[in-house]
Amino acid sequence: MYKEALRPVWAEINLSNLDYNIKQIKNKIAGREMIGVIKADAYGHGSVKVAEVLRENGCKTFAIATLQEAVTLREAGAKEEIIMLGLTPDMYADTIVKYDITPVVCSSENAAAFAAEAKKHGKTVHALIAVDTGMGRIGYLADDIDYAVADVKKIAALENFKIKGMFSHMSTADAYDKTYSHQQEAKFNKFYEALTAAGIEIPFRTLANSASIMELPTVHFDACRPGIILYGCYPSDEVDVNELSIKPVMSVKANIVHLKDVPADFSVGYGRKYISKKPSKIATIALGYADGYPRPYSPNAKVIVNGVIAPIAGNICMDQCMIDVTDVPDVKRGDEVIVMGSDGTNTILADDIANATGTINYEITCAFGQRLPKVYVK
Numbered sequence: 001m002y003k004e005a006l007r008p009v010w011a012e013i014n015l016s017n018l019d020y021n022i023k024q025i026k027n028k029i030a031g032r033e034m035i036g037v038i039k040a041d042a043y044g045h046g047s048v049k050v051a052e053v054l055r056e057n058g059c060k061t062f063a064i065a066t067l068q069e070a071v072t073l074r075e076a077g078a079k080e081e082i083i084m085l086g087l088t089p090d091m092y093a094d095t096i097v098k099y100d101i102t103p104v105v106c107s108s109e110n111a112a113a114f115a116a117e118a119k120k121h122g123k124t125v126h127a128l129i130a131v132d133t134g135m136g137r138i139g140y141l142a143d144d145i146d147y148a149v150a151d152v153k154k155i156a157a158l159e160n161f162k163i164k165g166m167f168s169h170m171s172t173a174d175a176y177d178k179t180y181s182h183q184q185e186a187k188f189n190k191f192y193e194a195l196t197a198a199g200i201e202i203p204f205r206t207l208a209n210s211a212s213i214m215e216l217p218t219v220h221f222d223a224c225r226p227g228i229i230l231y232g233c234y235p236s237d238e239v240d241v242n243e244l245s246i247k248p249v250m251s252v253k254a255n256i257v258h259l260k261d262v263p264a265d266f267s268v269g270y271g272r273k274y275i276s277k278k279p280s281k282i283a284t285i286a287l288g289y290a291d292g293y294p295r296p297y298s299p300n301a302k303v304i305v306n307g308v309i310a311p312i313a314g315n316i317c318m319d320q321c322m323i324d325v326t327d328v329p330d331v332k333r334g335d336e337v338i339v340m341g342s343d344g345t346n347t348i349l350a351d352d353i354a355n356a357t358g359t360i361n362y363e364i365t366c367a368f369g370q371r372l373p374k375v376y377v378k
Contacts (some may be wrong), residue, residue, distance in 0.1 A: 005373035009254035009287045012341070013045050013051055016378045017247040019232055022057045024245050028213055028267040034058075035083065035206060037227035038073075039065035043362060043367020045231055045250055046293075048076045049376055052231075055080065060260050061227055067095050074099045078267075083128065087138050093117035096125060102164060104130040105231050106140045108154035115161035129166040129202070129378060131191050133184040138235070142187035149193045157198050165204025165222070174211035174236035181212070205227045211235040214243040233350055233361040240293060248349065250365050251341025252293075252372065254285040259325070259333050269314020273298070285337050292367030293339065300356045304338035304346045306331060331369040340368070 026034060036059045042050035043052035049075060061081040088095075090113035096103050097117045105111045110346050114125040119263055129152055130139035130202045138219050140148035168188050172180045188207055195202050205221040210229040213220050216345045228235055261281055268274040268282060274276060278281075283305070289295040293316055301312035301321075305328045313322040325331045338346050350361040 003334045006376055007286060007373055008257055009252075009271045009285060009291065009372060010371040010375045011044070011368050012251040012253055013049065013374055013376050014247075014249050014251070014378070015049070015376055016361060017232055018045075018050065018053050018230065018249045019057065021246045022054060023061070025213060025224075025226050025229060026057065026245055029208075029220055032220050033061065033223035035061045035223050035225045036230065039063065039085065039367055040366050041069070043228065043231050044365040044367070046369070046374050046376070049082075049374075050076055050080075050230070051076075053071050064342055065090055067099075067101070070335070071095070071099055072100045085087075086115075087130070096217075097121055099121055102128065102140070104167065105155065106130040106132075106310045107257075108151045108158075111155040111158060111161055115158040118160040124160050124162055126162050126164040127155075128133060128164055128204075128206075128360045129195075130186065131166055131168045132205075133168040133187040133191070134180065135169045135171045135184075139219075140191075142168075142191050145191065148191070149194055149198045149200070152195060153198060163200070165201065165206065166202050167206045170209050170212050170216075170219070172205065173209060173216060174239055176238045178216065181216060181219075185216070187291065203269050205375065209235075211239055214239055220258075222244070228362055231365060233365065236303055236360075237351070243366075247343070248331045249351070250368065252287070252339040252368050253341065254287050254336060254339060255329070256323075256325075256333050256335045258284040259331065267314075267352060270317065271315055274314035274322075274324075280324055281328075281331065282313055283323045283325045283331065283335075283337075284320055285323065285339075286319055286320055287306050287339060287372075288317045290318045292369070293321065293359045294353065294359070294364075294367070296357045297353055301353075302348065304341075304343050304348065306335055307343055307345060308333075309346055340364075352371070365378055 036054040039049040040048050063083045088103045093113045103230050118125045132139035133142045206223040207219045209222040213224050232246045236265040266276045295316045298315045308328045313324040354361045
């Protein structure tokens with residue numbers, strides 16, 4: 001038990017595995033700049049600590065999704081460029097300028113708000129032009145080039161504002177079929193050519209996400225944006241895992257806080273979904289769905305106790321869950337339970353939990369990272 005966690009349950013973050021993953025990705029992108037995507041508290045792993053390991057590996061740019069995430073990094077001492085991947089409303093121009101954040105823009109009016117605020121303080125805002133090549137989320141429509149070029153010209157003419165480059169996001173790069181990804185690539189290139197033909201300087205391009213880093217080298221351009229692969233999870237079950245060797249960074253562990261022997265026909269948990277078929281031993285751990293352990297996982301949930309795979313007994317509660325440890329020899333209160341991770345023989349991955357609950361590994365690590373205390377190991 002890690003006493004400093006203040007709870008008998010914790011997310012264990014392996015910084016050595018993170019370091020390994022970063023080095024593998026750097027080799028894969030062959031000299032391109034790495035933009036470390038550490039939004040959502042580094043996918044639940046802790047953005048400040050992850051930034052430190054990225055920094056040690058020469059990463060000079062981080063990407064986040066909210067202003068608060070950027071402020072947290074700055075207040076922790078981060079000097080690197082911080083790119084805001086989402087759009088920032090005009091009212092927050094002061095925060096963009098104060099904390100030297102690189103926004104993305106797809107509106108001359110929005111850019112003008114940043115420029116006006118920068119002028120007040122004698123500063124210059126550097127920004128990326130966002131282009132929608134097929135994600136349907138944010139950015140100038142790649143097919144509406146005439147409008148986009150005219151509006152970007154207005155941005156380029158602003159004082160106290162500099163276009164750093166352009167970016168877009170891939171929609172299906174993690175699918176077997178790369179047809180749509182190549183269509184996005186073509187639109188991205190056409191958009192870039194239209195801007196440069198209009199005399200607009202675009203010195204920097206970034207398009208590649210995790211799946212693109214693995215399987216689409218033609219979209220690596222000037223910089224790549226690894227996200228989920230930093231943390232040792234693959235983007236989907238359709239990518240070729242042989243393209244990149246990575247190790248899981250997060251494990252979730254707990255200690256047994258209560259242990260009892262129960263008779264046959266004893267019910268456990270809300271709704272009496274588990275009824276013992278024979279005299280059994282039930283353990284309780286202080287982990288529940290409020291900690292990111294999804295309740296729909298209950299019918300299939302398994303954990304590792306003293307080298308034995310043991311099933312969750314009944315529905316996962318908000319703050320606790322119960323385990324049938326009848327087949328675990330010599331089990332006792334305080335024994336470690338691996339909820340996600342490996343004991344060297346048995347392994348439970350974020351993908352296993354995600355597949356059993358109809359979601360993706362991204363959501364699993366993000367959810368575990370919200371309330372669980374984090375313990376960093378090397």
